[in-house]
Amino acid sequence: MASRRPLRQAEVLRTVETKMILERRGLLKLASTALAAPAVMSHAALGADPVKVVGIHDTSGGLDIYGQPMVACLDYAVAELNEAGGLLGRPVQLINYDPQSNIQLYTQFATQAATRDRAAVVHAGITSASREAIRPVLRRYNTLYFYNTQYEGGVCDRNSFCTGSTPAQNVNKLVPYVLSNWGKRIYVVAADYNYGQITSKWIAKYAREGGGEAVAVDFFPLDVTDFGAAIKKIQAAKPDAVVSALVGGNHVGFYRQWAAAGLKGSVPVASTTLGGGNESLLLTPEEGNGIVSAFSYFQEVDTPANTAFLARFRAKLGARTPYLGAELAMRTYTGFQLWAEGVRRAGAIDRMKVIEALESGITHEGPAGRTVLDPKTHHATLDVHLARVENRGFRVLQTFPQQPPSDTASVCDLAANPGSNQQHVVDVRT
Amino acid sequence: MDLALAVGLQVLTGVAVLVIVSLGLAVVFGMMRVINLAHGEFMMLGAFAAVLATGAGLSLWVAMLLVAPVAVGLFGLVVERLVIRRLYGRMVDTMLATWGLSLALVGGMTMLAGNSVSGVSAPLGSVAVGGFRTSGYELFLIGAAVALSLGVWVALRFTRWGLVARGTMQDAETASALGVAPDRVYAVTFAAGAALSGLAGALLAPLSGVVPTMGAAYIARAFITVITGGAAILAGTLSASGLLGTVSTLGTFLSTPVLGEVAMLVVAVVLLRLLPRGITGRVLRRAL
Structure with missing residues (x-):
């Protein structure tokens, strides 16, 4: 019963949405006949068609503790880019979908992003289950995909870029700390x-x-x-x-x-996960203090780039500024920057041109330090930090600069096998 | 030995949680034959009432034991007046209406409070049981389940209100001829059931997180317990909770939480195949 009820809710929502789409189409038809001239003029005034970017992140349901700061960072990254003149002289239009912590809605929104919105890139997914639901959809529709979350590693797909840290980068720091x-x-x-x-x-x-x-x-x-x-x-x-x-x-x-x-x-x-969202805020100091995590970013990382970013971010969002916690939100910001750099280098938004540009060795220097995209695995070399929960925040204990994604690299070489399309489960004997 | 004690305590906690979760539903279903699909959301309202009252500076105990049941009881009174009263005797329609109500409550609470998980820390610290440590709050829950069951029993068995309520449920027309207003009895009974649901939500808030969708995590277990228990409100809830709580906790202990839940469902299904009217459809028929 517990699993059937949300399903029905989803169906109801879908019906309502279909109805809204139909109504909107009706309205559009009306608008296109009556208001054709002004519409053309406003396009001319903007200079060009917007480049469409779709974000799919859970901002409600059990995963919202991760999704809400991720969407805040994606919104901010797009706004920042548009204020600086957009991409290739075109504004970037961001469309956010909320799959409500429901995998079914992920595939539906991914299909919409590819077919209806014709997105240049889709930044999406929090759980690995959601990623594996939409990755094949976006590949089938030839729509570029960015997954900006720390995860278990092993995805080998030329259409996808995974910009978060993986076990060779984070578990490999956390477990030795525990042992010693x-x-x-x-x-x-x-x-x-x-x-x-x-x-x-x-x-x-x-x-x-x-x-x-x-x-x-x-x-x-x-x-x-x-x-x-x-x-x-x-x-x-x-x-x-x-x-x-x-x-x-x-x-x-x-x-x-x-x-x-x-x-x-x-x-x-x-x-390996606490801090990815706002867990450290939910726990009282008595409950949380002393828990140790490893991620490729913590809001508390003390670098000039991070301090400057947080000041800009707060100035823009004011009272709505979320706590960024660790990695997930910042990787979403960084992932968008990497894609934008790829587009600039390619001089176009065509999928293959952008992929080739992204494979030419893209580096982003930002609040999370230096991030280098690895052409062979489509994963990232990044800085990793060990940190301990202290009074609803983190204290960084140790930093490991420029850790390569060696786990995925041991099973994946997209330069040699560009047709690869699977998640390798790295053979870890237990 | 220590392990046996720890497991025994855990089984008691599992049973206590089932009793607490199901009692409100059992009162409404057992007395009035109304299937309240919004039971989980009544619990959610109780949990939110407790969290908000604590945030406003009240002590956690007052918030949990007083504010939550009173607030949800009053809300139940309003719901009975506006929705349930118009649908007595129409079981399927009531289900549809309360399901709609549950969706509306989840949506409304999401708009008001947002969809983030909030919560309160468990009070009472920890207790050493042999070589094991357990949270004092779990022991409190066991006590609360006992107290609630006793309370319901005393109210139904020894008070005038309990007598009138049971009489009305048996034969509303005769009760009416004897000068009782069945409408009022129905309203009070539904409100009492709602208050119990609200109290359950508040009591469980320190264990789980508080979020508008939290009802879904409990509603299935509550229904399975009440249906397995059968017609007798108290005997049914207690026997079903005892059986299902033990099976699921031991299952969790011996294997994984998933298999614990599966074992519980299997037992419930087999039991309903053998005793289609629930445990108290066969034994303890005349019990409360």
Whole structure:
């Protein structure tokens, strides 16, 4: 029942939307006959047709803790570009869709972006499940795709660019920290879909390589809110540390219940995901302080470029400025900049020309430091930071400059196999 | 030994959560044969009432135990007056109307409060049980489930209102001939059920996050418990919660949360095949 009800809601929404589209078409027809002349004039005044960019991010539902800051950053990036004169002399028009944390709506909006909006690029997807739902759609319709989230690695598709960090870049920093500071026995709790399943294997692999072990791995569907039984189970296993790859607003309950059970002092927690959204804001200092994460950006990273960006960002958004947390929102900003640079270098928005330009070695210097697109994997070389939650924010502990996406590089070479179109599950023996 | 104790406590917590989640629904369904598909959203309103009241400076206990049930009870009174009253005896129409109400409540609350997850921290700290630590709030929930069940039992069995309500549900016309106004009894019963739902939402707020869509996470479990329990409000809810809560918690313990949930559903399906009218359709028939 729980899964059927949102489905019906989606159907209702779709009907309403279809109706709106039909009405809009009717109106447009009217407008095109009566107002044809002014319409042409306003186009002439703008100078050119806008370049259409589509964003698909969950700004409602359980994943909104990630989606809302991502959309704020994408909006800001487009506004900034338009104020600076647009792209190739044309304004950029951003169309945002909210798939409401519902995978079905992702494929629907991706199809719309490709066929109705004819987008030059689609920046979309938060969970890996949503990415794998829309990646084939956008490839089929020859629409360029950017995925700007840290994820489990392995996507090898010439039509897609993955600008976030992957396990060789983040888990590879987090697990050694846990092993050397907290102990060798790690208990893994992870979200039950491709991200958590694959990431937990990486955690186990790096634990083994560092002389430790993953004593157990538990998976939780995204709608689980009660972790009581799991917490008893973890205590029975007596680990030195817990590493979490839990995802979304519901799973924040784990950290809350862990602290409520009085375990934070005795068994410390590290996470590959906490901080990606506003989790650190939701947790009180007693619940959150001390949890360690690794990402390719934290709002608290202290560099002149980041300070200057945050000042501009706040000036523009005022009271609506969201907390950017770690990585996801900033990678969305950076991903858009990388695409824009590709378009400038290509001198066109045609998909193949832009892909070739992006494969010519594009670098972006920005608030998240230097990001270099790797032509062979379509992933990014970037700076990675280890940070600890402190009073609803993060304190950066250590920075690892220019980490290459070596996990994906071990299985993917798009220069040699440009036709590749799959997500390799890197063979991590556990 | 410690492990057995910890597992036992966890099973009790699982059962207690089911009792708390289902009781409001059981009162409305058992007494009035009204299927309230907005039950989950009533819980959501209770949770929001508690969070808002805490934010306004009230103590968490007052917010949870007083503000939430009173606010949602009053809301239930309004809903009964505007919607439910017009649809008595039309079960399918009531389902449709309350489903619509649930969508409207989710949408309305999203517009008012936004769709972000908010929450309150669990009070009461932690308690050591042998070598294990557990949150004191879980123990409190077990106590709350017992107190709620006792409260409902006393209200139905020993108060004049309980007698009148049960009489009206059995035979509204006779009750009416004896000078009872069935309309008023229906209204009060529905409001009481709503208040219990609101209280449930507030009690669970510290465990889960508070978000307009949170009702969906509980509604299925509440319905399965009430349907499996059968016609008797209290005996049905308690026996079904005891059985299903134990199965799902032990399943979670032995394997994963997914299989725990699956085990619970399998037991419910098998049980309904064998006892189509629920547990209390066969045993404890005359119980409350």
